[in-house]
Amino acid sequence: MEASERTVSVWKEEVMPITAPSLEESTTADVCIVGAGIAGLTAAYLLQRSGVSVVVLDRGPIGGGETAQTTAHLASAMDEGFEQLIRLFGHEGAQLAYESHASAIDTIEAITRGEGIECEFARVDGYLFLGAGQAPDLLDRELEAATRLGFPGVERLERAPLAAFDTGPCLRFPQQGMFHPLRYLAGLVAAVLRDGGRVFEGTPVTHVDGGESPTVWTRDGLHVRAKAVIVATNTPINDRFAIHTKQAPYRSYAVALPVPELGVPRGLYWDTEDPYHYARLHRVQREDGGFTEMVIVGGEDHKTGEADDAEERYARLEAWARARFPVSGEMIARWSGQVMEPVDGLGFIGADPGHSKNVYIATGDSGQGMTHGTIAGMLLSDLISGRENPWTSLYNPRRRTLRAVGEYARENLKVARHYAEWLGRAPLSTPDDIPRGGGSVVQRGIHKVAVYRDEEGSLHEVSAVCSHLGGVVHWNSEEKSWDCPCHGSRFSPTGEVLQGPAFEPLEEVREPGAGDEDQEPEAPEELQRKAS
Template structure:
């Protein structure tokens, strides 16, 4: 690509999810008084909205509170595949949890797909819903064997799929595995309809309202940062990372990964279908529609939050892949997302811990939030209504599997200790004044480690880089202009405000002496 081509096809400068830009969502007020409801739901993503919809339809008085704007977290940054093909998972689940639980995991995801499909039909939602087959593909002999083992798991569980030796791209593969009858959609157009159903059912939604604590008891009370109280019968934490983590120690039972997406128009016609490579580096492909044309979403480049190379390099790697496979005609969007992964790769859904039957949680979707969140909402509804649900034991947050939980617990927490120590020994050489516009870095201020970002107008924003969660030292994320924690995945804006938990306090501002 010559310099003229680069000027015509320049990558978008800032993260800018297509889903958020292509739909008009209503805004909601900040909570400014004490209220009493049946159900308080913390988190306005797909889980919170779907759960609120289900419970409001049961005649319950529901309030959803969201720290920012609804549908602007992981839900607004997804690739929005509605599929039960969650990477190479079923052979592993059979090995670790047994055939029965592996089958339940598939059925929960499949039922979630059909729930979404039925709601799209029931409310005539124009959300670009389409049935697409989902494909896993391997480019190495090692992963061909894993694909073949996964196919055996499909046969054992009765999943409609098959082995293939090619996919409709110029990618040399060893093997592929198709799961038939999956789907994709525009998640925010779909959820905007459910938001309308919630408000029509007299449910309440509050934005810019941050939950910081729960007063426990027979009638729990959510306390907001502004000191307002929501009394209720049940609290449901759907805030990506549980906001009240002291009851479940989820920070030690999950880890956070970031991944990246480019939205591009391509030289070659996209053939349809949803694709995911199983080798490293992982590559994801799907399309959506933008002004009558196909917008191809190229995803991948996963890594632990706060760790790894300059984040812009991940976008550049996706760009290189897209040019090689489809040819990039025009860059439209780029964004990144954060996902939480549990010890055994199965979400935590249910009562937050033993002894807290009226505080529920849903988290750890491992990048498959469209089906896992919907399955979570259906299960949370049934728990509150005291109805039987076949998936309750599978997803219960109090479970512990000796294999692989012990191994993964030791590995993840050893990694946390490593980064905690490395961060404390770091001796930055840069001074804030040496930064160029739109540059951030770890610097020395008043003889101590700090984080500085010089914005496009040359103004410096300096913060203490010690994470307010458990004291790990943060790293600069160039791609998103954030400070990210390599230990437990907390993220902060360049001026110190919380972007992602488990941290619930902003960073301290630093003044130069």
């Protein structure tokens, strides 16, 4: 396959699928966990190790969600920046944020060693350097903030250790980490099963009831009754409103390019641009016993559904990498993933803010999903087991960070603008111009229809109205999906759910009534209110 056509992350290509059966009969457990990514499986591992029985359910394959799309940085140097975290949460809150991410890396290391998981875990230094034209005092302020918070060993250097590119001044953050995320998940699954836990894939969840005896319902009408439920589905599928106004979905892109073996020091590298670039080294053993070394570079983020120019974004990432690393050949792989960006930079982990008793959520991974997910597993296992945890208030899903009110308003204004699409006409009135393998929203009377033409030329039509809260979906030509820009739900070309918060597919298209074609589209009253 041509390198430019490869959109599967390097982790998936290197690992045999982690397989599990589908749920075939209703059952019970102490805790039911919805979502088999790093957050859900970390919680399952820690709970099962403490004698709490767990059942894990996932819509797709184990590890088939956003954990497989990561670039797998393990960083306690925060994406948001320590100076910004102090402004938002004060000294104590920012210190807890740093300590929680550092503890997450320690926990991954301890589990890896204790379980003998061969996931290439390594401690490395992280290097933060300036973007083009940015003032050096930005690094000075970040160094001062990190030092005040007690980050040990952080220092300012004249340049990062990249022979091919002079970064200029940078900060070195010691004791960061990296690993192979799917190998790590495979180890977690094996340990959970060994300890008596049960893990099921291919089991879509359609409803979560809270209460004294919470119940999780599946698409096939089966249920799991438990004492507590954890919803760890990247963004909650059980909550229609409460959390979705406080975070926004973004697409992020990654490329993998070959570099000479031992040609680049192992480490994490990222800059201060907005959106920022982030890079790490990864090594794959070949059949001949040698190694293929590659640099994985990520960035070029944009709000989900607001751009369809992946080719250009991959090209910019590749150009950025070639200007800074000794790239020695053609692109090996490329892929994209979705991150949920909380308005204040920290995840939402804890009791469901929608007031469903004994239901817990983990979301808002931002750009640090591997550590946020591990924090979620640690914090939620403590909350369910009745243990005190110093991070409870910091990650409380009900929190309101007053100093982030500007970002809150900006993100929700974007959502309102997308709801206003109901009041305009779709760009096409006929599917004739849709190419094979392509899709577009077509106006048909008062209806907006998501039309996909498959590779054989056949048309597939479903409603363009997201089944979560009624946003109008946009076509993503890179991922061949319908993406909702309002809250991040994603659907297959024929309307099946790929990613929540939606759990119902896009509706089948109904035959238009007589005279509909001549009417202007009018949004339902509720959507008009949102658009205003």
